[in-house]
Amino acid sequence: MISVVEARRRILAALRPGAPEIVGLAQAHGRVLAKPVQARLTVPPADISAMDGYALRVADATPGSRLKLVGEAPAGHPFSGQIGAGEVVRIFTGSVIPAGADTVLIQENATAEADAVVVNEAVVAGRHIRRAGQDFSAGDEVLHAGRRLSVRDVAVAGAAGYPWLCVYRKPRVAILCTGDEIALPGEPVPAGGIANSNASMLMAFASAHGGEPLLLPIARDTEDAVAEAALAARGADMLVTTGGASVGAHDLVQSGLARHGFALDFWKIAMRPGKPLIFGQVNGLPVLGLPGNPVSAYVCASLFLAGAIAVLGGLDPQGPVFETVTLGASMKPNDTREDYVRATLTRAAIGWVATPLPVQDSGMLTALSRAGALIRRPPNATAAAPGDEVEILRLGLS
Ligand SMILES: Nc1nc2c(c(=O)[nH]1)N[C@H]1C(S)=C(S)[C@@H](COP(=O)(O)OP(=O)(O)OC[C@H]3O[C@@H](n4cnc5c(N)ncnc54)[C@H](O)[C@@H]3O)O[C@H]1N2
Numbered sequence: 001m002i003s004v005v006e007a008r009r010r011i012l013a014a015l016r017p018g019a020p021e022i023v024g025l026a027q028a029h030g031r032v033l034a035k036p037v038q039a040r041l042t043v044p045p046a047d048i049s050a051m052d053g054y055a056l057r058v059a060d061a062t063p064g065s066r067l068k069l070v071g072e073a074p075a076g077h078p079f080s081g082q083i084g085a086g087e088v089v090r091i092f093t094g095s096v097i098p099a100g101a102d103t104v105l106i107q108e109n110a111t112a113e114a115d116a117v118v119v120n121e122a123v124v125a126g127r128h129i130r131r132a133g134q135d136f137s138a139g140d141e142v143l144h145a146g147r148r149l150s151v152r153d154v155a156v157a158g159a160a161g162y163p164w165l166c167v168y169r170k171p172r173v174a175i176l177c178t179g180d181e182i183a184l185p186g187e188p189v190p191a192g193g194i195a196n197s198n199a200s201m202l203m204a205f206a207s208a209h210g211g212e213p214l215l216l217p218i219a220r221d222t223e224d225a226v227a228e229a230a231l232a233a234r235g236a237d238m239l240v241t242t243g244g245a246s247v248g249a250h251d252l253v254q255s256g257l258a259r260h261g262f263a264l265d266f267w268k269i270a271m272r273p274g275k276p277l278i279f280g281q282v283n284g285l286p287v288l289g290l291p292g293n294p295v296s297a298y299v300c301a302s303l304f305l306a307g308a309i310a311v312l313g314g315l316d317p318q319g320p321v322f323e324t325v326t327l328g329a330s331m332k333p334n335d336t337r338e339d340y341v342r343a344t345l346t347r348a349a350i351g352w353v354a355t356p357l358p359v360q361d362s363g364m365l366t367a368l369s370r371a372g373a374l375i376r377r378p379p380n381a382t383a384a385a386p387g388d389e390v391e392i393l394r395l396g397l398s
């Protein structure tokens, strides 16, 4: 059995991002930039006023002086002339500073008359002026390729003059649930059967991590059904299966895929839950074979599928982010498998406290849903006591 770290390394090393595509700016949110954004515009485009008031020369702005009003320049309508000695132009926030002016007198510090303005407060040179290019200049690389675009990045690209962006395609994640006993939620359940919770869980998971989920029909426990489903997955960027990963006579994922020349990379990892994880390729399509137990499938998705979707979507490989918190209850020594223990996460005076849930069965979805974190127990970890430090993977919306 290989380690969790080695399994992640092998999966991520086998994946390449799909082709880039052009999408509208708002749709680019959450996508990974395939080409850098070089500003088409300079922002601000010229020296502009940050306030409503008057543009003038600082030398004229002595308190009590009466200056001649020679024009008005709203934002978007620059003053075409030049400000001379003793002159002011009415300006507004966003107005281009007229030629000849070197400062701004805010309107609260001036008295407006019909054709003149009286200065009430002294003014400092350059005050309230945003300089041309203060944010960026045309040609500057304002967003680098490989960046996952935040809402703020979308605003930067808009300001830089882009109506669309070139981003990596959302990875298409085909999801295949196997088993004679499962039925889609809402459909009649066979005797002794259960509702297929893995399908919707993995579809939501794939979407939350930037993928485009495609649900294949359930494959019953025959090699034929699995082989047929593998054909249906052609065109996807990854096939994720659940169930049929273990050693039972009805665990047919590998043998079904073998009909199409399945090239196994690894099977079985030193992890609990998630031991029977499968990874390989069928005709160049990466296949991640998750265990059927819903908790095992989820934990494997968190540790491997999230990173896989990220790489397929154009991001650099990166591991899950662990935090160190305080343990809330004692834990027994661990065996040779890396353990991911479902735990509640509470905020106390000492900081975050993770307390293992009493039942750790890998079929217990309610415990998984109540958990706020997975405690990572390294292989062969010694017994732990309340107050010890533990590493956790926080469980958020996904
Ligand atoms: N003799 C051994 N038996 C098992 C071993 C082992 O090493 N030796 N490993 C165990 C471990 S660990 C796991 S994990 C499971 C994984 O088995 P499979 O991937 O083959 O999964 P199934 O047997 O098909 O199903 C397991 C369990 O999960 C339920 N299931 C399956 N699909 C779904 C679904 N889509 N939605 C909800 N629940 C699902 C299924 O009904 C079973 O109860 O194997 C152990 N056995």
Ligand code: MOO
Pocket: 271, 272, 273, 274, 275, 276, 291, 293, 296, 362
């Ligand atoms: O590894 Mo299984 O995934 O323990 O339940």
